[in-house]
Amino acid sequence: MENILEIGTPYFDEQNRFCVDVTDPKKGRNTIWYKTDAEYNEYFCMDRNDGVVVNLLTYAMEKQYNIKSNLPITERLKYQLSEYLIPFISNNSSVFHQIKILAPIIGSAEKNNKAVGASLSGGVDSFFTIYNHLDREEVSYNITHLTFFNAGHAGLGEEGRRKYEQRIEWIADVAKEFGVNLLTVDSNVNDFLDQDHISTHSLRTLSIPLLLQKLFSRYLFASGYRIEEFQYSDGDTADYDLLIVQCLTTDKLTFVLSGGEKSRIEKVKYIVNKDLVHRIISNQPYNLPDFPSASLLSIGVAPTTPHSSALHMKNHSALYG
Numbered sequence: 399m400e401n402i403l404e405i406g407t408p409y410f411d412e413q414n415r416f417c418v419d420v421t422d423p424k425k426g427r428n429t430i431w432y433k434t435d436a437e438y439n440e441y442f443c444m445d446r447n448d449g450v451v452v453n454l455l456t457y458a459m460e461k462q463y464n465i466k467s468n469l470p471i472t473e474r475l476k477y478q479l480s481e482y483l484i485p486f487i488s489n490n491s492s493v494f495h496q497i498k499i500l501a502p503i504i505g506s507a508e509k510n511n512k513a514v515g516a517s518l519s520g521g522v523d524s525f526f527t528i529y530n531h532l533d534r535e536e537v538s539y540n541i542t543h544l545t546f547f548n549a550g551h552a553g554l555g556e557e558g559r560r561k562y563e564q565r566i567e568w569i570a571d572v573a574k575e576f577g578v579n580l581l582t583v584d585s586n587v588n589d590f591l592d593q594d595h596i597s598t599h600s601l602r603t604l605s606i607p608l609l610l611q612k613l614f615s616r617y618l619f620a621s622g623y624r625i626e627e628f629q630y631s632d633g634d635t636a637d638y639d640l641l642i643v644q645c646l647t648t649d650k651l652t653f654v655l656s657g658g659e660k661s662r663i664e665k666v667k668y669i670v671n672k673d674l675v676h677r678i679i680s681n682q683p684y685n686l687p688d689f690p691s692a693s694l695l696s697i698g699v700a701p702t703t704p705h706s707s708a709l710h711m712k713n714h715s716a717l718y719g
Contacts, residue, residue, distance in 0.1 A: 402500070403454060403463040405447050416442045416609070418450050420590070423463065432585045432609060441511065441613035446504050448472050449609030452646060455479070456598045457591050459487065459494035467501035472648045475608075476503055483645040486638070490630035493597075506649040507611040515581065515607055516618040516656075518544040518569055523620035525675055526665040527656040528576060531618055539616065539654070543579045544569075548588070549602040558588065575674050600635035600642050604653060611651045619643055621658035 406419040415431040416439070422428065430450065432442075443449070447467040452475075458465050476499055488496040516527055531541045546569045548562040566582055573580035583606050591598070600619070607617040622636040631637040643653035657665060669675045 401461075401463045402466045403458045403461070405450050405454070405465065405467045405469075407468050408442070408444055408447070408450075410439065414439065418447070420450075420454065422461075424461075425590075428590055430585070430587045430590055432583055432587075432606070434581060434583045438581060438610065438613065441610045443507055443609060443611050446470055446472055446507070447501065448475050448611065448648070449605045449607075451475075451479075451499065451501070452601055452608055453587055453605035454591075455484075455601055456487075456494055457593060459484070459491075459497050460593070462495045462497065464498045464500055467499070470502040470504035471499070472507070472611075473503040473505060474648050475646065476501065478645040478647075483641065486630070486641060491632050493632050507651075509612045510615050510650050511613045512538075512615045513542045513579075513613050514538070514540060514616045514618070515543045515545050515614050516541050517603060517620060518546055518572060518580075519620075520568070520572075520678075521620075522662060522665050522669065523622055523657055525669045525672075526660065527618050527620040529669055529672060530656065532576065532578075539618075541576075541578055541618065543581045543614075544573045544576065545581045545583070545606075547582070547603060547606050548584045549599065549606065559584065572674065596634050597632060598635060600639050601646075604642065604646050607651060607653075608646065608648075611648065614651050616652050616654060618654050618656045621655050623658070624661060625655075625658040 401423055403423070404421040406421070408416060408418045411417050411429075411431065413433070414436055415433040417429050417431045420428050420430055430453075447469045448471050451465055451467060451471055454465065457463075480499055484496060484499075487494050514531070516531065517524055518528065528541060528544070531539055534540050546566060548559065562584065569582070570580055585606075587602075588595075591602075595602075604617070604619060607614045619639065621639055622634075623639075625640060627637070628640050629637050635642060639655055640658065643655045647653050660668070
């Protein structure tokens with residue numbers, strides 16, 4: 399049997415979910431779905447498989463499967479993945495291997511709503527990015543949509559989905575405080591991948607804006623580390639996010655790594671006196687167990703124990719930043 403992971407043509411099912419059938423040499427045919435509010439369905443790209451290819455990239459590299467897509471992928475994306483990202487990972491990794499992407503190419507997505515997105519995860523890096531992109535002179539970088547994706551951080555199966563859904567209420571309250579739109583996307587792709595989250599989280603998260611290229615023109619991705627700490631690691635994609643955001647950028651959607659110029663303590667100092675952050679630290683009115691806002695609680699001790707506090711938050715950055 400040829401080692402090819404085949405990605406089919408996307409469609410909407412009876413539950414109004416964006417779906418694509420994926421055929422794995424060992425698992426057979428599986429349906430991967432993504433579900434968001436119906437008002438955003440028009441922004442899914444039905445003419446290309448960019449987001450699905452990126453979401454499955456490290457899975458295919460781990461299994462040594464070439465990826466075959468029945469639909470094209472954006473020319474620039476295919477070039478950057480094939481020439482830079484895949485070789486960089488495979489040349490440095492003991493886990494992920496060189497593969498090929500077998501797909502026709504297509505030009506840029508025609509429609510774009512010029513939205514600017516950013517993840518709202520509840521961590522220090524996330525809050526720094528948001529506060530730094532709300533009222534900028536460079537208006538095309540101001541956030542219009544905060545996002546929350548079921549991209550693996552909550553775990554697998556129904557238990558993972560339960561945690562994800564519980565967190566949405568908190569996320570919605572915070573988005574309302576900032577006065578911007580909230581976009582949530584649920585998915586079952588985590589169950590198909592069954593991979594370690596931290597070692598694949600950047601690609602999982604950023605694949606979803608690629609699905610929605612007709613909505614976003616920019617997507618801000620919070621950096622967990624300083625730019626000069628760039629390195630390859632099998633254990634955490636955050637170590638080489640600087641390369642990832644460049645390789646996933648297309649002519650219509652630019653990914654921006656936010657906060658890599660700042661240390662964790664500098665970010666803490668920037669956000670610590672913000673009213674919303676102060677209320678979260680005080681646990682008023684947001685009280686949600688088992689949620690990354692807990693990583694914000696450690697900033698209360700940053701002035702007295704900066705090293706231990708920074709370490710604590712660094713350990714949370716890949717999951718919740």
